[in-house]
Structures are given as C-alpha cells and as structure tokens.
Amino acid sequence: MEAPNEEPREDIDDMEARNKKQREDIDDMEAPNVSSSLSPLYENVAIPWWKTALNFACGVKSAQERQMEEQAEEQPEPERPWEHIVEERKYFWLYNGGAIALAAGGIFMWGFYS
Numbered sequence: 001m002e003a004p005n006e007e008p009r010e011d012i013d014d015m016e017a018r019n020k021k022q023r024e025d026i027d028d029m030e031a032p033n034v035s036s037s038l039s040p041l042y043e044n045v046a047i048p049w050w051k052t053a054l055n056f057a058c059g060v061k062s063a064q065e066r067q068m069e070e071q072a073e074e075q076p077e078p079e080r081p082w083e084h085i086v087e088e089r090k091y092f093w094l095y096n097g098g099a100i101a102l103a104a105g106g107i108f109m110w111g112f113y114s
Helices: 012-028 034-038 049-058 063-074 089-113
Strands: none
Touching: none
C-alpha cells in the first residue's frame, strides 16, 4: 500500500501572522459614513405613529433632531440674565419660614385627621 502524498504544510505561526495582518488591514480601512450619505434619501419619509412613539419612549432621535443638536452645540450659549439672580437675606428667611410653617401645618393635619 502506498503512502498518501504528503503536501508540505504551512507553519501555523505563519498562518496566524498572515491572519493577524489581514485583520489589521481590515481594521485600518475606513468605512464610509453611510448615515450622512443616505440621510437625504430618507429625509421626507413619513414614519408611522407607533414607531415614532416607540422611538420617543426608547430615547431614539431622528436624523433631524441629531442635526439640530449638533448645530446647537456649535453655536455659543447666549447670556442668560436670570442665572445671576441674587435673593435678599430677609426674603430668604421669609420664604424658608413660610415653607416650614406650611410643612408643619400639613403634617399636623395629616396626623390629626388620619
């Protein structure tokens, strides 16, 4: 009986090195930005109401909303005068005292009438 033809086998290390290089080449390749190239195609497509509700509940944003957010991030924030409101000391004590009195009255009524 004849021995089967033995073909020279590639060294496993050479195969692993070649596979690693192929994976690195694939990782280095840049994928085209599909979302930006397809967005004009799907810009005016009507989305069913149930899908809109589901997207809202899950926090998914449409392309238009994402674009608006990106534009808002690029623009500088306007100055807001109400962020610099200073409360006078006497009103601070007046409002906090009123809040404590209302809380005490509510607790009394809850305890008395329950």
